[in-house]
Amino acid sequence: MASSLYRGRLGISMETDTLSYLSSLEEDVWIVKEDLLGSISHVLMLAEKNIINKEDAKKILSALLELWKNFPPILQTKEKYEDIHEYIENFVVSHAGIVGKRMHIGRSRNDQVALDLRLKVRKELVEVMRLSLEFMGSLLKLAEKYEHQIFPFYTHLQQAQLGLLSHYFLSYFDAFVRDFERLKFSFRITNFSPLGASAIAGTRIPLDRLYISKLLGFDGLIENSLDAVSSRDYMLDVLNSLNSLMLNISRMSEDIVIWSTMEFGFLEIGDEYSSVSSVMPQKKNPCVFEIARARCSKVISSYLYFTSILKGLPSGYNRDLQETKIPLINAFLATKNTLQILSKAVSSLKINEKNILKHLESGYIFAVDLAEILVEKFNIPFRDAHRIVGRLVHYCIANELKLTEIPENIFKEISSSILGKPIKLPTELRAFSTNPVEVLKKRRVVGSPSPKEISRMLSERKERLKKLEEEVYILSESLEKIEENVIENAKKFLGSSNRE
Ligand code: ARG
Secondary structure, X not given: OOOOOOHHHOOOOOOHHHHHHHOOHXXXXXXXXXXXHHXXXXXXXXXXOOOOOHHHHHHHHHHHHHHHHOOOOOHHHOOOOOOHXXXXXXXXXXXXXXXHHHOOOOOOHHHHHHHHHHHHHHHHHHHHHHHHHHHHHHHHHHHHHXXXXXXXXXXXXXXXXXXXXXXXXXXXXXXXXXXXXXXXXXXXXXXXXXXXXOOOOOOOOOOOHHHHHHHOOOOOEOOOHHHHHHOOHHHHHXXXXXXXXXXXXXXXXXXXXXXXXOOOOOXXXXXXXXXXXXXXXXXXXXXHHHHHHXXXXXXXXXXXXXXXXXXXXXXXXXXXXXXXXXXXXXHHHHHHXXXXXXXXXXXXXXXXXXXHHHHHOOOHHHHHHHHHHHHHHHOXXXXXXXXXXXXXXXXXXXXXXXXXXXXXXXXXXXXXXXXXXXXXXOHHHHHOOOOHHHHHHOOOXXXXXXXXXXXXXXXXXXXXXXXXXXXXXXXXXXXXXXXXXXXXXXXXXXXXXXXX
């Protein structure tokens, strides 16, 4: 049976199974460090403001620092404590003695956990940013490696227009830049300190909220005390940015799964990232990409789980909020793991140029290019050109011909039936299949997969990546410094004289 520091109001203590049901200790392991940083900062502030005396503060800080150095495994204590805050407070009281009970002055677990979560979330966000840049780096390398590799692009999963494989990788790079911006925005709205709000409506103890906010490197306060303990909406943005990132990853994974099939055979996944079948010896399964595709659902459901906890919840702190940690933990873990593995797995992709060319043999993929040549050469409306080419393709399919092999007389016949007079077959058509890059060279419009545009986009994106990497480096260094600084301040405080 459990005994608690907090249960003065109640007569009977809680049964262990009830406590175990309520306890968040398991997921609180996620915020241990943040909880300690928060408590250390709070105690430093209490001492600075002479709310507790230096001697007492030192005793409390040395117990907290002991935990910081060496946090014991706590999972087996789930039946004894409702959460990590209770566990740590008990530890402090048992190590610092009766003065440990002063640690919580002016603070509630409500603002305490709100602080811990914001500290943890901002750190996790920076880690996701770092990993996403790593992944984006892998995509850029592939774009560079296959800069000139021609590739069919699909709409409705039907061959649509010819492009370059580099264009594909660059398209996802750009999508991940937007996800990066979402992560950055999430960081911005996370980085405010709720501490000092107490349970819900502030405290008469003269705390210095700004002292803590500054010490912990926040951009300011969640000022309104009710808002500070109630609000978790920032997590919606966090989960949404992870969601968007994972949705992009899952779509990419699906492409890779499709293109690695025997039927397409455009690429092969490295053996080290492939699985086999226990029955069918011929199989090489794209399991890493399938799991990535599915792992996305964990993030989607985390968003849903989280939103449904918030829906209709009364203002103020409610214990339901404890459960919001679970979707956050799951979503961050799924995203980080996926990014880590996929950065390596995509680098293992080998392109099969021969198969790609084989799929382009019919030449139908050049239909739009041909129609546009007709528009340019003969000054005919695009709708007429579209009709002519549509009829040509129809004829080719019926007669098992490639578009590039269309007989001159058929071209004349079809064009004159639509235009009222025949036109000449453009000479470029015959060379489409043998020299497809020439076709791409003509697509000069910004953002098209012409070799020139690709080369421009590629070098721009490389610069962009470098800048983003610098940003993340600075951000993660500054978070590390903040932690070191809090611990240093606590150690200095311990070494200072009690009379200073
Ligand atoms: N374990 C709780 C959580 O994670 C801490 C806050 C508890 N507050 C309370 N009033 N019971 O949200």
